Amino acid sequence: xTADPDRQFIVDIAPDAPQDRALLGGKATSLVLMTKMxxxxxxxxxxxxxxxxxxxxxxxxxxxxxxxxxxxxxxxxRTGLQIGTGVGGLVVSVRSGSPVSMPGMMETVLNVxxxxxxxxxxxxxxxxxxxxxxxxxxxxxxxxNGAKLDSIWQETLSRDGGxxxxxxxxxxxxxxRREAADAGVAWPESPDDEIRMAANSVMLSWESKRAKLYRxxxxxxxxxxxxxxVQQMVFGxxxxxxxxxxxxxxxxxxxxxxxxxxFLAGGQGEEIVSGRATPQDLETWxxxxxxxxxxxxxxxxxxxxxxxxxxxxxxxVDAGALYLLxxxxxxxTIRAAARAAVEMVEAGTRTKPEAVQYAxxxxxxxxxxxxxxxxxxxxxxxxxxxxxxxxxxxxxxxxSEARVLELAESGPVVFVAEETSPKHLQAMxxxxxxxxxxxxxxxHAAVVARExxxxxxxxxxxxxxxxxxxxxxxxxxxxxxTVDGDAGALYAGDHAELDPxxxxxxxxxxxxxxxxxxxxx
Amino acid sequence: MPETLTSQQFRLLRTISFAGVLGxxxxxxxxxxxxxxxxxxxxxxxxxxxxxxxxxxxxxxxxLQTIFDEEYARLADDQRRVMHEAFRPLDVEVKRLASAWQDxxxxxxxxxxxxxxxxxxxxxxxxxxxxxxxxxxxxxxxxYRRRIGAALERAQSGELDFVVGVSVDSYHxxxxxxxxxxxxxxxxxxxxx
Numbered sequence: 001x002t003a004d005p006d007r008q009f010i011v012d013i014a015p016d017a018p019q020d021r022a023l024l025g026g027k028a029t030s031l032v033l034m035t036k037m038x039x040x041x042x043x044x045x046x047x048x049x050x051x052x053x054x055x056x057x058x059x060x061x062x063x064x065x066x067x068x069x070x071x072x073x074x075x076x077x078r079t080g081l082q083i084g085t086g087v088g089g090l091v092v093s094v095r096s097g098s099p100v101s102m103p104g105m106m107e108t109v110l111n112v113x114x115x116x117x118x119x120x121x122x123x124x125x126x127x128x129x130x131x132x133x134x135x136x137x138x139x140x141x142x143x144x145n146g147a148k149l150d151s152i153w154q155e156t157l158s159r160d161g162g163x164x165x166x167x168x169x170x171x172x173x174x175x176x177r178r179e180a181a182d183a184g185v186a187w188p189e190s191p192d193d194e195i196r197m198a199a200n201s202v203m204l205s206w207e208s209k210r211a212k213l214y215r216x217x218x219x220x221x222x223x224x225x226x227x228x229x230v231q232q233m234v235f236g237x238x239x240x241x242x243x244x245x246x247x248x249x250x251x252x253x254x255x256x257x258x259x260x261x262x263f264l265a266g267g268q269g270e271e272i273v274s275g276r277a278t279p280q281d282l283e284t285w286x287x288x289x290x291x292x293x294x295x296x297x298x299x300x301x302x303x304x305x306x307x308x309x310x311x312x313x314x315x316x317v318d319a320g321a322l323y324l325l326x327x328x329x330x331x332x333t334i335r336a337a338a339r340a341a342v343e344m345v346e347a348g349t350r351t352k353p354e355a356v357q358y359a360x361x362x363x364x365x366x367x368x369x370x371x372x373x374x375x376x377x378x379x380x381x382x383x384x385x386x387x388x389x390x391x392x393x394x395x396x397x398x399x400s401e402a403r404v405l406e407l408a409e410s411g412p413v414v415f416v417a418e419e420t421s422p423k424h425l426q427a428m429x430x431x432x433x434x435x436x437x438x439x440x441x442x443x444h445a446a447v448v449a450r451e452x453x454x455x456x457x458x459x460x461x462x463x464x465x466x467x468x469x470x471x472x473x474x475x476x477x478x479x480x481x482t483v484d485g486d487a488g489a490l491y492a493g494d495h496a497e498l499d500p501x502x503x504x505x506x507x508x509x510x511x512x513x514x515x516x517x518x519x520x521x
Numbered sequence: 522m523p524e525t526l527t528s529q530q531f532r533l534l535r536t537i538s539f540a541g542v543l544g545x546x547x548x549x550x551x552x553x554x555x556x557x558x559x560x561x562x563x564x565x566x567x568x569x570x571x572x573x574x575x576x577x578x579x580x581x582x583x584x585l586q587t588i589f590d591e592e593y594a595r596l597a598d599d600q601r602r603v604m605h606e607a608f609r610p611l612d613v614e615v616k617r618l619a620s621a622w623q624d625x626x627x628x629x630x631x632x633x634x635x636x637x638x639x640x641x642x643x644x645x646x647x648x649x650x651x652x653x654x655x656x657x658x659x660x661x662x663x664x665y666r667r668r669i670g671a672a673l674e675r676a677q678s679g680e681l682d683f684v685v686g687v688s689v690d691s692y693h694x695x696x697x698x699x700x701x702x703x704x705x706x707x708x709x710x711x712x713x714x
Contacts, residue, residue, distance in 0.1 A: 027622055214635050219679045361572045363629040369588035401541060422697045423541030425687055432584070450623045451687050 009067035009256070010050035012074060013044045013231070023048050025097025025227035030327045033306060038301045039324050043078050044092070044231025045071040049099065050494070052225035053201055068199055071230060072192070079232060084115045084191035090232060096205060096445035097227040100220050107140055107205040108403050109198040110268060111233060115191040116173060119166050124239050127169045131157060132268065133167075137194065139269075141201040142185045149176065159223040194410045195230065197502050202228045206361035234318040234325075236268045237420035241320040244268055247282060249300040249311045252332050255339030259297045261313075268316075294321045303327045308349055309358070310340050333336070335503075337362030342505040345512075366513045371507040372499045379495035382481075383472025384461035387488030388446040393433040393455045394496040395481040397475050399464055407478070414481050416469060420445040428452060433483035435471065435490065437462050455485030471481070526588065527633050528661075533560045534569060534577065534585050534599060539701045542577035549688050550698070551668035560622045586705075593659070593706045600658055605657040608703060611647050612696075618644065619693050637684065638677060641692055665699040672700055 011017050013023060017032045018024070024032065028046040035041050047067060048297045055064050076082055081090035092113050095105030111133035117126055135153055138144045156172045158166050160383060180187045188194040206226040215222055236244035247261035263285035264278075296315060303311045311332035316323050328417040332340065339356035341364075350358065360366065370371045373392040395412030398404050404427040407413050412432035419425060428434055428448055433455040440459055449456030462471040469475040469491055482491040526534070536550050537543050540654055543550070545559075564570040569581030576647045577585065596604075621652040625633030656662050672692040675683040703709075 009531040017652060104686050210635070210639070213638065213677060214631070216677055217635065217679050217681075218631065331628075333628070363627055363628060421701055422694060423701075425538050425540070426544075429687070447616070447619045447623065447685055447693060448687055451685055 006050055010071045011046045011048055011178055013041065013046065023097045025049065025099055026068060026101060026328060027095060027097035028227055028229045031504045034324050037302050040322055042232040042234050043075060043077055044229055045428035047071065047199060047228040049225040049227050056225065065196060083113045083227060085095055086114065086122050088116060088145035092195060092230050094195060094202055095229045095232050096202045097229050099154055099224050102214055105214055106226060107202045108279055109136060109141060112198050113175045113191040113193050122424055123237060127164050127166050129235060129238050130170055131164050134172055134176050138429050141197050142180055144179050144183055148179065155305045161454050199228045202226065204309045232325045234316045236316045237266055238319050242266060242318050246314045247300060247315065248330050249295055249304040252330055252336050255336035257343060259300050283444060292317060295322055297325060305349055332362050334363045336434060338364050338505045353516050356513045357514060364509065369510045372502045373496040374499040375482060376490060376495040376497045379491040381489050382492045383460050383490045385457040385488050386441055388441065388449055388458055388485055390449060390453060390455035392496050393496040394480060396476055396478045397469060397481040399469050403477060404430050414483055419443065435460055452493050455483045455486050457483055457485060457490060460490065467505060523688060529555055529560060529586060530564060534564065534581060535702065537575060538577050538582060538585055541576065549697060595641045596658060603655045605707050605709055606691045607651055611651060612700060613642060614644050615696050622684050641673055665695060670693040
């Protein structure tokens with residue numbers, strides 16, 4: 001180990017590694033946590049963000065190559081396997097790992113380091129893995145024309161019983177190699193080359209136009225850099241007792257505390273992510289593999305408790321053995337986040353202010369929870385249009401901008417127009433709801449009302465006729481009207497009432513948010 | 522033309538008309554480069570702007586309409602048709618993106634937001650081609666390229682209100698001013714959706 005911590009380029013994924021997101025990236029940090037928990041994690045190492053920064057600043061590949069060689073040497077010693085000896089040897093995944101989440105922007109390359117396979121003798125799934133590698137590597141790492149690669153793939157590969165035949169994999173490799181030569185791109189001459197080129201590609205993905213724009217938008221420091229995780233492959237396509245899955249520690253749609261997700265028998269993880277194959281739900285898998293499910297559920301609970309966020313876990317089963325490959329904060333619906341936040345407080349894993357913050361990060365709107373109205377039972381609908389959202393509000397119906405500004409002083413006003421344009425902005429800002437006779441879900445009125453957070457119904461039909469405002473029935477200036485932006489319905493009269501069926505967790509979050517504000521004041 | 526207005530006065534008259542009422546004069550509607558207070562005083566003296574707020578008088582609206590009518594009578598029917606038709610797909614796209622942005626916002630979905638920003642950038646190239654092509658006969662419309670481009674740049678830099686925000690000169694706001702301008706030039710109604 002070098003003395004200068006800034007020159008720490010290699011860290012093994014092991015219980016004694018630092019849980020340092022800035023150094024290892026999010027993905028490897030979660031792997032370190034899993035090893036501490038004793039969870040089954042394939043052995044691997046991390047090329048740290050320090051290595052990235054040295055590479056970016058010094059433009060010197062040799063430093064990285066040396067670090068990579070050292071990491072691979074250690075990994076070969078730990079596993080007792082050698083790179084380039086086929087599927088019985090060491091095969092790795094090369095994954096990005098930035099300190100901040102950058103969804104879908106960074107590269108991952110699987111099945112790296114197999115090298116060309118013999119014409120016979122290797123296990124059937126190895127040819128499958130090699131073919132997948134060739135396609136992905138040629139596309140992502142070498143940057144060859146994806147459509148062309150796909151068409152070669154379709155023409156060349158013949159499959160027998162779900163496995164590709166060795167001869168067609170050899171042909172595929174030869175064809176892709178020619179494509180690379182035609183494009184003037186170097187083809188990897190050894191399994192070590194494959195790993196080096198994949199790692200280089202992962203690091204370059206930090207600098208992609210898309211990744212840069214994302215960081216600029218989120219004001220994320222470009223200097224953070226990415227780590228590269230090199231990890232022994234486990235094969236979801238190995239045999240009938242293999243597969244890959246994604247599990248959530250709570251239902252991401254409703255927040256219910258149960259392990260849910262998907263499992264693709266005989267498949268590798270990227271097939272689930274890409275949507276190319278149709279997986280089964282986790283309940284079905286549970287029936288087939290109750291013990292593995294129970295272990296996964298247990299690890300999920302531990303991970304959620306450690307990370308204090310609902311977790312999304314990637315896992316693989318290789319010949320009946322469970323491996324965890326990644327765990328990260330799950331994307332949740334607002335409902336799910338609100339429920340999870342409240343239940344975490346009840347379980348004592350989060351404080352109330354943290355719960356409010358967690359729900360807000362997932363889009364929970366405290367203000368909307370505070371003023372949830374509904375339409376009283378028995379109100380007769382007078383007209384219907386397209387629902388833009390925003391809840392329910394009632395007020396006096398007004399069709400002129402000047403009258404809106406005048407009447408809004410003394411109570412809620414509903415602004416109605418044939419359609420709106422920028423000149424109606426002030427009137428809309430002063431209104432409690434907006435109705436238009438023409439226009440669709442992306443019209444000016446719809447976009448502005450959503451921005452203002454007020455109920456809006458568009459495309460109701462009707463017309464303005466002197467004093468009359470015809471909206472299903474006749475209204476005149478100042479008549480009371482109720483607008484249900486969620487249902488797209490209008491009711492003559494004031495029928496808005498406080499909704500007593502607001503979910504209990506919303507009321508709790510509201511109460512906690514208000515007590516935060518009071519103690520902050 | 523009933524009277525002579527400077528190009529800056531014409532520009533402010535348009536902006537006030539499109540905005541209905543001008544709130545805080547300043548850079549909110551792409552007017553940072555002109556002396557709004559002085560121009561308002563001139564337009565008020567000519568009776569085009571109300572005394573108590575920055576909105577056009579009926580006379581001001583009539584004057585503006587006359588200028589539009591006279592200034593753009595020179596456009597041939599073919600030019601009008603092409604200007605109108607070539608704008609339509611761009612307008613559909615900006616609306617789709619604005620709506621997608623709000624959906625992403627509601628879910629706090631950063632990947633979705635990124636896709637919208639990328640879409641707006643793409644659309645901005647489309648706008649530049651439109652202004653240099655079908656809309657080239659009305660050279661001054663190029664001011665919207667600068668205005669919308671400035672909003673895009675702010676949004677890309679993390680000032681997310683500049684996508685559809687109503688309190689700043691957002692992409693959506695500036696786009697709708699352009700749309701309004703085109704409708705007046707072409708004497709068209711908005712397309713039904």
